[in-house]
Amino acid sequence: MKRMHLRSRTLGVAIFSTFCVGSALAEEHPSELRQALNACSTVKDPAERLACFDKLAVGAAVAVAPRTPVATVAPAAPVATAAPVAAASPAAQARAPESPEDFGLSGVQKAPRREQIQAITAEVVVMGHGANGRVQLGLSNGQSWELEDAADALLAVGNPVTIRRASLGSFLMTTPKKVTHRVRRVK
Numbered sequence: 001m002k003r004m005h006l007r008s009r010t011l012g013v014a015i016f017s018t019f020c021v022g023s024a025l026a027e028e029h030p031s032e033l034r035q036a037l038n039a040c041s042t043v044k045d046p047a048e049r050l051a052c053f054d055k056l057a058v059g060a061a062v063a064v065a066p067r068t069p070v071a072t073v074a075p076a077a078p079v080a081t082a083a084p085v086a087a088a089s090p091a092a093q094a095r096a097p098e099s100p101e102d103f104g105l106s107g108v109q110k111a112p113r114r115e116q117i118q119a120i121t122a123e124v125v126v127m128g129h130g131a132n133g134r135v136q137l138g139l140s141n142g143q144s145w146e147l148e149d150a151a152d153a154l155l156a157v158g159n160p161v162t163i164r165r166a167s168l169g170s171f172l173m174t175t176p177k178k179v180t181h182r183v184r185r186v187k
Helices: 002-028 030-041 046-064 090-094
Strands: 119-129 135-139 144-147 160-165 171-174 180-185
Touching: 030 046, 144 171
Parallel strands: none
Antiparallel strands: 119 135, 119 160, 135 144, 144 180, 160 171, 171 180
């Protein structure tokens, strides 16, 4: 959820920046900007269309940047030449599938996955309460975990517990009496 919020906020900032840069550029070059925007909007492939708008935004940002000596800034391509995209953009080519098995997978899905430990077993060496009033456990492996639900009256120091992965990145702890608690790692 936090990642989605960050993506939404980043996208909002990008759209706002493009609007501001485009508005400033439109004051200096209104016809070229309209032509470039129209050319980008007619591109059928979504990845190529996005690359076209990205090129336009980069060109617009350079065009409205404060003037500095030519020796420190690379010359910018005119805005009108940034619009036509005949071949696939370098970004679209980099995302091309490498094999039929990879077709449709995102970069994260293609990345080699590390083998994840599915469960650990350790002994409870310390029990206490955190600042939020929840039960916290110190385990023999040095980890600290917190029970997210009600305390377990049968759980005691010296009991072996098993913590395993559950859905959506959560964890479940099973006690010797086969009671299961949702837990989160504190340390």
